[in-house]
Amino acid sequence: MRFLFKKWYMLCLLITLLLLAPLSTANAAALTDEATDIPADKEWTITFNHPVVESPNLSDTIYVMNSKNEIQDVTISVLDRVVNVTAPEVGYEAGQTYTLHITADTLGQVGNETKTLKQPITKPFTITTDVYTVVDIRENGTYSVTSSHPTFDKANASLQEGQGIMLNEQYVKIPSGFVATNAQTVTIIYKEPTFTQKYEYAGVATDTELAYADATADYVKVNIGEQDMYVKHEDVTLIPTATAKGQSYYKANQQGLWHYVYHHHSGKYDGAYVVGKRPEFLNEGIKYYSDDGAKFINRNGEVVGENYAYFQYLSPRVPTNYSATELDTYINSQLAAKELTGGGYTNATVKSPLKDLGATLKSIEKEHRINALFILALAIHESDYGMSCHAQNYNNLFGLTVTDTNTQCSTHVDTSSSKYFATIEDNITSLANELNTYYLNPLNMHEYQYNGVALGNKLIGMNVRYATDPYWGAKTAGHMYNIDQELGGKDYKRHELGFTASSNVSIRTGPIVDHNRAYQYKLDWTIKLLCQMPITLSATPSETNGWLRVISELPKDGSDLYTITPNVNTVTTH
Known part of the structure; x- marks a missing residue:
């Protein structure tokens, strides 16, 4: 042709x-x-x-x-x-x-x-800029694009080991690394990847490091104490291990176990705080890592041991062994030491409302069944030894009604504000009433604030709802440890601690099942981790085989209670 x-x-x-x-x-x-x-x-x-x-x-x-x-x-x-x-x-x-x-x-x-x-x-x-790119992540933190895809699923299908996925130059999936919460005041973590109020578990503060577990187009999975939780992509930044400039870690010395908290957005470490005594399996001067402050791994990713901070999981229903005079001795010595540093602590021995507070703390302990050492540690942490603006001007030692979105404080006192208390005694009484009504009362388990009777962490205890700082419970426990060590160690490890081994655990008035349930870790529908509730065992062992004698969580009745032995997993503490 x-x-x-x-x-x-x-x-x-x-x-x-x-x-x-x-x-x-x-x-x-x-x-x-x-x-x-x-x-x-x-x-x-x-x-x-x-x-x-x-x-x-x-x-x-x-x-x-x-x-x-x-x-x-x-x-x-x-x-x-x-x-x-x-x-x-x-x-x-x-x-x-x-x-x-x-x-x-x-x-x-x-x-x-x-x-x-x-x-x-x-x-x-x-x-379109909404292109999912599969990238090779280099050891120096840079990356190179290997392929582009219109959807996350297509990008994920082509993903190879060690690669990540980016959208608009932001990582949406990484092989390993960290999750840093973004600039919003509070980032909500969810129990399920369905982002509805029904599954809201807790809130964490800005620039908080979370452990990365996985990601899809719809959510980021984080790991908190071996529990899967979920956050929204828009609320966080994913940071591959290769690009991270730092990481939170623990280090031990003769003074105890210290936690160094890193913030990925600011690129800075907080000043270290002491958690408690050094667990024996941790070598001094070596960095260790933990998502929950209990299970520790070394730099090779190997688990070296599991140990819980004693005061972080001790029931506040246990009274302290220290007298009002001993508590005042500690308070006054600390205020004198702080005063020597100057700055915001100038005249602390005169101006701090913590001065000579021991008798009030012991009175509250007796009346409301809340450990005086616990209250003192909380006041020290929340009010910076009584020298914070709210403590000085509003008689507010505990940040009551001071939320993350309402932290402003003025020396021009608004006495009509809910943050204001007429006296320090009123403030402490208000705290005790709030704790006994919501946070520490198993009879009000349906209240969102109740997540177990202990300082705890972001999974269990007061920390779940009382503070957005995920280490609030550990920091407050660290103050309890410091006070106890300074005064002679009378409170440290006087009780054995554990956690409920399952949901629906019953706590009874006697070592027998006979319509004598004092309370039960049970709700018809809940996202609370009732299978991990902290339990403090009585210092007096049970005389009945197969039963444990436990500290009552009830606000009024301090009599020891009972539960069957299989209901509690006991743990080692530091």
Whole structure:
């Protein structure tokens, strides 16, 4: 057959030979208009009115070029009148503009003749910025794109070991690393990946480090004390291990176990705080890591031991062994030491409302069944030894009604404010009433504040709802440890501690099942971790085989209670 290379002309103004039909864009734009928000793996389908000749130089007549005039590695396929232009294997680059070229040299079979296109066609298009890119993460923290995809699922399907997925230059999935909460005041963590109020578990503060577990397009899974929890992508930043500039860690010395908290957004460590005594399996001067402050791993990721901070999980129902005079001795010595440092502690021995507070603390302990040492430690932590603005001007030692969104404090006192208390005694009494009504009362287990009777962490105890700082319970426990050590160690490890071994654990008035249930860790529907409630065993062992004698959580009745031995998993403490 003889090939005639002639130009194709219009017939009756109805058809243009080898005319492109509208390209398959969602908005059906005109043929040569620029198309925007095109997916990274876009496949252009071009329909001609006559069969296209698959000539050896087809890729020279139909091709895609980027803004730098570089021809892209697209794949051209022909089926009769239809030509498909498939995106490069790595996809188009997010946010970049490309041009699809169909030159006048494109050949078509018109009857018995081979003809060229009358005029060239160009179709500019811009790739959407919502492109999921699979990246290789280098040890120096940089990355290189290996492929681009229009959806998370497609990117995830191509993911190889050690790679991450990015969207708009932000990681949405990483091989390992950390999760840092963003600038919003409080980030909600959820018990289930359904982000409804029904599953809201707790809130954590800005720039808090969480342990990364996994991610999908819909959520980020974090691990808190071996418990899976979930956060929204928009609330957090994922930080691959290779790019992290620091990490929270623990280190032990002769004074005890210290926690160094790192903030990934600010790139700074907090001043270390003491948690408690050094567990024997931790070597001095070595960095260890833990998601819950109990199970510790070394730099090789090996678990070296499990041990719980005693005062962090001790029931506040246990009275302290220290007298009012001994508590005052500690308070006064600490205020004197702080005063020597100057600054905000100037005249602390005179101005601090903690001064000579021992008798009030012991009175509250007796009346409300709340450990005086516990209250003192909480006041020290929340009010900075009584020198905070709210303590000085509002008689508020515990941050009552001072929320994360309402931390402002003025020396021009508003006595009508809910943050204001007429006296320090009123403030402490208000704290005791609030704790006994909501946080520490198993008979009010339905209240959202109740999550177990202990300082705890972000999974169990007061810390779940009392403070957004996930280490609030550990820090307050550290103050209890310091006070106890300074005064002679009378309280330390006087009781054995444990946790409920399952949900529905019953606590009874005697070592027998006979309609004598004092309370039960049970709700008809709840996301509370009632299978991990802290239990403090009585210092007086049970005389009945198969039963444990436990400290009562009830606000009024201090008589020891009982539960069967299988209901409690006891733990070692430091």
